[in-house]
Every structure is written in C-alpha cells, then in structure tokens.
Amino acid sequence: xxxxxxxxxxxxxxxxxxxxxPAVFTVLILVLFPVVWNVWLSLKPVALGxxxxxxxxxxxxTLINFVKVLTARDFGRVLATTLVYTVSGSGLSLLLxxxxxxxxxxxxxxxxxxRGLLISPYVAPVVAVTFVWGxxxxxxxxxVNWLGMEHGWLNRPIPFLSQRWFExxxxxxxxSIPLALVSVILFEGWRYFPFAxxxxxARLQAVPEDLYRAAAVDGASPLQRFRHVTLPQLAPVxxxxxxxxxxxxxxxxxxxxxxxxxxxxxxxxxIRVYEYAFGEFDIGASSATAMVLFGIVALFLLxxxxxxxTRTPD
Amino acid sequence: xSREPLEQIFLKTVRVSGLVCxxxxxxxxxxxxxxxxxxxxxxxxxxxxxxxxxxGQLDLHAYKSVLLxxxxxxxxxxxxxxxxxTVLLTLALATFGGYAVARLRFRGREAMALSxxxxxxxxxxxxxxxxxxxxxxxxxxxxxHVLILVYLAQTxxxxxxxxxxxxxxxxxxxxxxxxxxxxxxxxxxxRIVIPLSVPALxxxxxxxxxxxxxxFLFAFMxxxxxxxxxxxxxxxxxxxxxxLSKQLVMAASVIITxxxxxxxxxxxRQLVKGxxxxxxxx
Numbered sequence: 001x002x003x004x005x006x007x008x009x010x011x012x013x014x015x016x017x018x019x020x021x022p023a024v025f026t027v028l029i030l031v032l033f034p035v036v037w038n039v040w041l042s043l044k045p046v047a048l049g050x051x052x053x054x055x056x057x058x059x060x061x062t063l064i065n066f067v068k069v070l071t072a073r074d075f076g077r078v079l080a081t082t083l084v085y086t087v088s089g090s091g092l093s094l095l096l097x098x099x100x101x102x103x104x105x106x107x108x109x110x111x112x113x114x115r116g117l118l119i120s121p122y123v124a125p126v127v128a129v130t131f132v133w134g135x136x137x138x139x140x141x142x143x144v145n146w147l148g149m150e151h152g153w154l155n156r157p158i159p160f161l162s163q164r165w166f167e168x169x170x171x172x173x174x175x176s177i178p179l180a181l182v183s184v185i186l187f188e189g190w191r192y193f194p195f196a197x198x199x200x201x202a203r204l205q206a207v208p209e210d211l212y213r214a215a216a217v218d219g220a221s222p223l224q225r226f227r228h229v230t231l232p233q234l235a236p237v238x239x240x241x242x243x244x245x246x247x248x249x250x251x252x253x254x255x256x257x258x259x260x261x262x263x264x265x266x267x268x269x270x271i272r273v274y275e276y277a278f279g280e281f282d283i284g285a286s287s288a289t290a291m292v293l294f295g296i297v298a299l300f301l302l303x304x305x306x307x308x309x310t311r312t313p314d
Numbered sequence: 315x316s317r318e319p320l321e322q323i324f325l326k327t328v329r330v331s332g333l334v335c336x337x338x339x340x341x342x343x344x345x346x347x348x349x350x351x352x353x354x355x356x357x358x359x360x361x362x363x364x365x366x367x368x369x370g371q372l373d374l375h376a377y378k379s380v381l382l383x384x385x386x387x388x389x390x391x392x393x394x395x396x397x398x399x400t401v402l403l404t405l406a407l408a409t410f411g412g413y414a415v416a417r418l419r420f421r422g423r424e425a426m427a428l429s430x431x432x433x434x435x436x437x438x439x440x441x442x443x444x445x446x447x448x449x450x451x452x453x454x455x456x457x458x459h460v461l462i463l464v465y466l467a468q469t470x471x472x473x474x475x476x477x478x479x480x481x482x483x484x485x486x487x488x489x490x491x492x493x494x495x496x497x498x499x500x501x502x503x504x505r506i507v508i509p510l511s512v513p514a515l516x517x518x519x520x521x522x523x524x525x526x527x528x529x530f531l532f533a534f535m536x537x538x539x540x541x542x543x544x545x546x547x548x549x550x551x552x553x554x555x556x557x558l559s560k561q562l563v564m565a566a567s568v569i570i571t572x573x574x575x576x577x578x579x580x581x582x583r584q585l586v587k588g589x590x591x592x593x594x595x596x
Binding site for chain 1: 421423527
C-alpha cells in the first residue's frame with residue numbers, strides 16, 4: 001500500500017468513525033450499558049428506595065437476589081407458565097402465518113387489500129388491540145358471552161381473561177383448561193402471525209417455479225408438492241422465525257400486562273421483572289429475574305444451534 | 315377422478331374458506347372497535363350483540379368527550395412530538411451510519427454489521443429497570459426527550475441494517491463520479507444517495523414512527539406527570555379509571571390506531587420490501 005493510499009484509508013476510517021459515532025454511542029449508552037448494569041444490579045441488594053445510596057457502586061456483590069428469585073415458592077409455576085406461553089404463542093403465530101401465506105400466495109382479486117388487512121394486528125398500537133379484545137371477551141358487556149348466552153350455548157358467562165381454570169367435560173371425560181393463559185396465547189397468535197406471514201410469503205415467492213413443474217411432471221400431487229418441495233424450501237425461514245418469535249415472546253411484557261395484569265395464572269417471568277421492581281420495590285430481585293430470562297434465551301439459542309448443526313450433514 | 319384434480323378442488327375450497335375466516339377474525343376487533351365507539355352505553359347494554367352499525371344514529375359524543383376532556387389533545391401532541399423526533403433522529407443517524415458501514419472501509423466493519431443484529435435481540439424488559447434506575451439517579455426520567463432517546467436506541471439497529479443493505483444495492487459508480495467531480499462525501503450523500511434511497515428511507519421512517527407511536531412499556535414506566543403522557547400511557551390511564559364508559563375507551567382506541575393504519579396502508583409495500591429484503595437470502 002502506497003503512502004497516498006494509506007492516507008486515503010486513514011481519512012476514510014476517520015470519516016466512518018464520525019458518521020457512525022452518534023448511532024453507536026446511542027446504542028452503547030441505552031442498550032449495552034443497561035445490559036451490563038443489569039448484571040451489576042442483580043448482584044447487589046438494592047431496593048427502589050435506596051437508589052441514591054452511594055453503596056450502589058460499592059463492590060459488595062452477593063447472590064442473595066438469585067437465591068430469592070430461584071427459591072420463591074411459585075418460581076416453578078411461573079417458569080412453567082412462561083415456557084408454555086412462549087412455545088405455544090410462538091408456535092401458533094408461526095402456524096397461522098404459514099397458513100395465511102399459503103392462502104395468499106398466488107394471485108386473486110383484492111390480494112393487496114387482503115395482505116394489508118392481514119398485517120394490521122401487528123401494526124396497531126398494543127394498547128388499542130388489547131382493550132378491544134378485553135371488551136370483546138368481557139363477561140358482562142362482551143359480545144362473545146352475549147351471543148353465547150342468547151343462543152343458549154353457555155349457562156353462564158365465561159370470564160376469559162380473569163379465570164384461572166375452566167372446568168369442562170366432553171363425552172363424560174372431565175378436564176380443566178388454564179383459561180386466561182389460553183386466551184392470552186390465542187391473542188398472541190392473532191397479533192403476531194403477520195410477522196411470520198410476511199417473511200414466509202416473501203420466501204414462497206422466491207421458490208423457483210421449475211421445482212414445482214419438475215415435481216408435477218414426476219407425478220406429485222399438490223399436497224405431495226407441498227410436502228416435498230415447499231416445506232423443505234421454507235424450513236430455514238420457519239426455523240429462524242421460531243427463534244425470533246421465541247425470544248420476543250418470552251420477553252413480552254405489554255401484551256400480558258395489558259390483558260390480565262399477569263393475574264389468573266398468566267404470570268410470566270417478564271411480569272415478574274416488573275412485579276419485583278414496582279410491586280415489591282426490590283430492584284435486585286427484578287434484575288436477577290431478568291438475568292434468569294436472559295439465561296433461558298441463551299440456553300435456547302445454544303440448543304437450537306446444536307440441533308441445526310447436527311442436522312446439516314445430510 | 316384421479317388424485318390431481320380432486321386435491322385441486324379440495325385445496326381451493328380450503329383456501330377460499332380459510333382465507334375468509336382468517337380475514338373475519340383479523341378484521342372483527344377493528345370493526346367492533348369502530349362500531350362501539352359510535353354506540354352509546356344504553357344501547358350497548360340493550361343489545362350488545364347487535365352486529366350492524368346503526369347508521370341513522372351515529373353517536374359522536376364519545377369522540378367529542380375524548381378529544382376535549384381528559385387532557386387527550388395534550389397527549390396526542392406529546393405522541394406526535396415524540397414520534398416526529400424519533401423519526402428524524404433515526405433517519406439522520408441511520409443514514410450516516412448505514413452509509414459508513416456500506417461504503418467506507420474501516421477496521422471492524424463486518425463486525426459492526428453483525429453486531430447491529432445481535433444488539434437487536436436485547437429485549438426492552440431487560441433494559442427497562444436498569445434504565446429506570448439510571449435516569450432516576452440523574453433526575454431525568456420523567457421526560458419526553460429521554461423517551462425519544464430510548465426509542466431511538468430501539469429503532470437504530472434495524473434501521474441501520476435496512477439502510478446498509480439498501481445502500482449496498484445502489485451502483486457505486488454514480489457516487490464515484492460525484493467524488494471525482496469534486497463532491498465531498500457529505501455532498502455525495504445529500505445529492506446522490508438520499509434521492510436514490512427515498513423508498514428505503516420511507517420504510518425506515520414508517521418503522522420508527524410505529525415504534526414511537528405504539529410503545530407502551532417505557533412510557534408506562536418512565537412518565538409520572540399526566541401532562542407528559544404519550545397516547546399509549548394516556549389511554550391506559552383513561553381505561554384504568556373504572557367509571558369511564560367502554561364507548562370512550564373505544565373512541566380513544568380508534569383515534570390512536572387510525573394514524574398508524576393509514577400510514578401503513580399508504581406505505582405498506584415499501585416497508586415490507588425493506589424489512590424482508592436481505593433477511594431471506596439462503
């Protein structure tokens with residue numbers, strides 16, 4: 001590299017630094033620093049009241065927050081709720097997204113309109129859509145319960161978002177469903193399927209037409225073509241989408257909080273982070289809970305990468 | 315009949331009926347939101363399951379009440395302010411940052427492009443408590459400007475990623491010609507890159523607007539003064555007061571939903587292209 005070249009490169013690097021600095025500093029201060037500070041807080045006995053205490057920066061680290069969080073009497077239940085909610089919520093939104101994409105793929109009149117409509121749950125404000133669903137499912141004023149009562153399908157209104165267990169029996173077999181949790185999961189499917197829908201639809205449109213033609217020539221029926229051509233083509237996207245949705249759903253606070261306040265068996269770890277901090281004023285335990293959440297996500301990512309790695313050779 | 319046409323008919327039936335069902339389930343809550351916002355409580359109580367709009371007697375009092383009372387206009391203004399500045403700052407920072415990553419050679423460039431997406435994976439619920447503590451200590455928490463900065467940090471990773479991708483797809487020759495003709499880098503960005511990138515910039519703007527306009531968690535945690543509430547926070551407060559009628563809450567919901575949906579329908583195609591491009595290679 002000549003002298004002039006080098007100077008040109010230095011100048012370019014300097015310019016790049018100046019252009020990137022504002023964005024990088026914003027993210028460093030408002031994303032990376034809080035993450036690191038969260039680790040620090042999780043190792044300190046801090047209450048919301050003693051934030052101004054100089055002890056906040058003293059090096060007296062302890063695991064007491066983690067002990068408190070992990071040995072809480074209902075920790076197991078909250079963890080189970082979190083996993084059920086996350087896996088079913090992500091799975092449902094993926095399944096609905098896949099179905100929607102398959103149905104919208106191909107041309108028909110009004111397709112652009114339908115596509116726009118199908119994306120609206122995802123772009124509307126979470127406050128508005130949780131309120132309207134709360135209203136629709138309301139035991140007194142909600143249309144679902146009114147229709148059910150009027151037509152005699154229901155003996156009494158069902159409090160979809162405020163009852164932990166729903167007892168029922170089909171053909172004499174008695175069973176109970178975690179009602180509020182199921183309602184929240186269904187909402188999750190409704191609100192987030194557009195995300196999967198968009199990505200799957202874009203991928204579907206990139207599948208080479210030749211593959212279908214070749215399969216048709218070989219005598220594959222439409223369903224076989226889906227099974228042996230479409231699905232394998234979609235597999236990487238589906239996997240990536242499940243990964244994203246899992247991470248976002250497990251960390252989701254707004255939706256659950258706005259629908260049920262985390263009551264009636266819908267208390268997930270994200271709600272716990274909030275409850276510890278602003279219900280019990282225990283910042284340390286709150287940060288420790290966030291770390292647990294983080295640990296689960298890390299473990300999940302590790303397992304996913306392992307699983308995909310062992311499967312790639314064939 | 316052989317398998318092929320049978321399956322064709324079956325699939326077509328499933329497809330059409332499935333699509334109709336899905337559209338109904340998606341559209342109904344929005345329809346019900348609008349309908350209920352025009353229907354007074356007495357009629358709601360009388361016939362809650364009345365599915366058709368009573369066009370003869372549209373009751374506008376909820377909108378009047380929402381807009382004129384409850385400090386709603388102030389809230390609307392706050393949200394517009396926060397969204398506008400989030401969008402402008404996102405555009406400025408992501409344009410320069412994205413351009414640097416896409417076009418300039420410097421050490422750590424590839425690492426930068428990758429870390430952008432890694433950072434995107436840090437969720438708000440992990441950030442909110444440490445940031446709450448930080449800004450409380452500094453005495454800055456209850457402020458719209460802090461909220462703008464927090465939203466900016468949320469929008470930047472994806473915006474940088476989108477613009478980096480887009481700038482890479484532009485032909486580099488035009489820019490070289492500009493540089494040879496004596497334009498500075500900033501001149502090139504201003505006169506050549508930005509005019510060529512209007513679609514990508516529009517989708518970044520829409521994305522940033524959606525985040526700032528819809529965001530609930532940070533607004534809920536950070537803002538204490540009712541005069542500083544954004545829409546999500548304000549409407550939450552409204553709905554929380556028990557005596558308020560559902561009609562009012564639905565009218566408020568319609569008002570906060572409308573701008574996003576309208577903007578989205580106008581620019582949907584661009585946003586979708588911007589978000590899904592590049593993410594689907596391989």
